[in-house]
Amino acid sequence: MDVATFLIQCLNALQYGLLLFLVASGLTLIFGIMGVINLAHGSFYMIGAYMAYALAPIVTSTFGGGFFATLLLGLVLAVLLGYLLEWAFFSFLYEREHLQQVLMTYGLILVFEECRSLLLGDTVHGVAPPDMLAGTIALGQMMTYPVYRLFISGVCLLLALGMYLVLTRTRIGMMIRAGSTNREMVQSLGIDIKFLYRIVFAAGVAIAVFAGMIAAPVSSVYPGMGNSVLIICFVVVVIGGIGSVRGALLAALLIGVVDTFGKVLLPQASGVLVYVLMALILLWKPDGLFKAG
Amino acid sequence: MKRTDILFIVLAFAALALYPLVAEPYGIDRVTKIMVFGIFALSLELLVGSTGLVCFGQAAFLGIGAYAAVLLSPQDGPASLLWLLPASMLAAGAYALFMGALSLRTRGVYFIMVTLAFSQMAFYVVHDTPLGGGTDGIYLTNKPMLGTLLDLDRSVPMYAFTFGCLLLVFVFLALVLRSRFGRALAGIRVNEQRMRATGFPTYPYKLAAFMISGAIAGLAGFLFAVKDGFVNPELMSWHLSGEVLIMIILGGLGHLRGALLGAFAFAMLQEFFKSEAIFGDFAKHWHLGLGLSIILSVALLPRGLVDVPQQILLRLLGPRPKPPGTATQKSPP
């Protein structure tokens, strides 16, 4: 592998890992703080991608806006969706056993998939990146790299930074971190836990939807995309440690590297490599790399 | 065990035994499939209902049993049931040993996620590598035989063989659950800390339960492969792992008969939502009805259908006074 190819694969690994981190962070936060294991989290990613596809023409014709306007609209809808879902469905799951949560959210996946099938069909779609990001930049003399992928990495990094700042520098971030290690204490401190949960859940949903939206131009929009990302997110959370955003970042990047280079070097085993990685890490640290918080 | 429960089980098995006499070949095939799922559900009941280990990767064992049946069968002629069946179960049990050794160190939600991930690992092995024949799957060219006695290509012998397996698995698990080993598993489920404080090394017990469960699921996989004559990666899909979990919840956790009830009820639900006669064109979106049913049944019937006859009786007859201090020592199978 020459230097240029290596560099390209590194950038791909970074982009994939960061995108994965975005989706997984929502999953780990929701579990860490509310204790709810949500199998339907991958569906939010899928919803994001389909939204990017379906909303684009509407936004263009009604507002004359482009890609970024679509993103904004999608984000607003996602927050609304998260808020409603928490109020109507997930708030009933907090007191239930994990097995019940698993099964109820599994049922939710089926419902989401079929609703999407009814509304938007089952065909695979492409989404074009915005014109200003559609080009490539030169890497050295022979290779080029798509600008859009760099955009994805950049946005994910910004969001990761934003998350870090919110969690460590704001009051609400402090409450969230406290809630992830000690739910009862936060409640007894008189903090409106219901509101906190709703915000965290809506944020988690919004982040996953957003990830799906910006991923759509590179991954295309297809029915099974939610499920495949869900399971990898589980691996991220298991490796990183439940409730740990730091862990999710490290794990996602690790998986990005293993998966990307695996596809290039050992294409037939690439699907399995991520799980081998997980098995090895579990042998060493059964609770994942980091503790919550 | 309550007399009504024994009666229920005896009647159920009698009905299954007599069914081929009145049914058409299509019906016989359907019920054979449901019985295979019954065995599959029983294997998971041992892990989830009896030991308290929520495994979300049971489909891997089914799939491995099925693939082993096909891959180990010689190309030129039928294999003998006597070695192919145990070999398939052994293969599944071996993967259970691997999965258990790594996942049993984790707890709670981790365990659920890890078992899911390991079953995906098995899925990718058959999906991506030439070992599994890829998405197209592999055909079983010659179905195994037991001398000239059993021609598993025909409906009724296959039904009878499956029924025999189901009965044996049920009796085996019923015995195991009341044995010392089974009681230890129950103790681990209810309070693992107390078990350890008393002197039980809990890890080997859980691992053994995992392997037995895996082997029985492998048996179900074997039957699946023999019945269909075909295996493909969908047998290891995590959707199947989810479905079998739903079966045992639907039927009622903690009861062996719940697993059977759940397998039948789930099959009925699927038939219902897939039925074009009832839903017409909408039938192709049967996942929607199924998803909603799952949500509702978990929310409203957390103890499963097993409890329903009792609930109905209670409403009809009014609560009967219980003699003071009664309790059952353990849940009836």
Add this chain to the structure above:
Amino acid sequence: MMTAPEVLLRADGLSRRWGGLLAVDRVSLDLQRGTVHAVIGTNGAGKSTLINMLSGELTPTGGRVELLGQDVTQWSQPRRARAGLGRSYQRNTIYPSFTVFENCRLAAQARTPRPWAWWQDARQCPISMAAAYASVERAGLTDLRELAAGLLSHGQKRQLEIAMCLATEPDVLLLDEPLAGMGAEETERMLLLLAELKTSHATLLVEHDMDAVFRIADCITVMVNGTVIASGTPDFVRNSPEVRVAYLGEH
């Protein structure tokens, strides 16, 4: 001529460090057959950590544990339990859905596990059945043995907790606040039981109820912030200036 009483459990310089925090700092104590050794101290003194290191649930970062003359510092909890160490917990660890009798029978089964006999009914094991009857009776719960354990009163549950300890016929008993949450009458009953058990076992008692401790203990160790500030007979401890300082106004 008196022979020295048998030391059944010995802790030698046990320490436990959590990162920068030293939860237990070089604590040593002996448990002798026929005696009750109480460990008292304020909350956060390290009593739970200490008892967890003795039972095997926590590995010490320093020091050793000797059970019946053997170094068991690296032994797991089940292994120590099989070697004769019994433990009861501050919060009940009974099996609420099983009957009282089954609680004790399952505990007794640890002695004769025989897991491979899958065809045999567990209740056919004469040894565990006999041990179960005996420990149920010793705990005074014979009349209630067919009741689901979850339906017992709090005091009865605590008695069951002890009974399950006894079902494996241990030599050493580690009792973590057996009197927790008990009323006066239940406390009396429990103290009678403990007095009965005293002669045949070596008992470690972690307790907050000072009256009970001074009544029943032969030796008291006082812990503050992970270290032992006094250790000796009840009179010695009562009169020790360090203890008075630590407990000033507290009773």
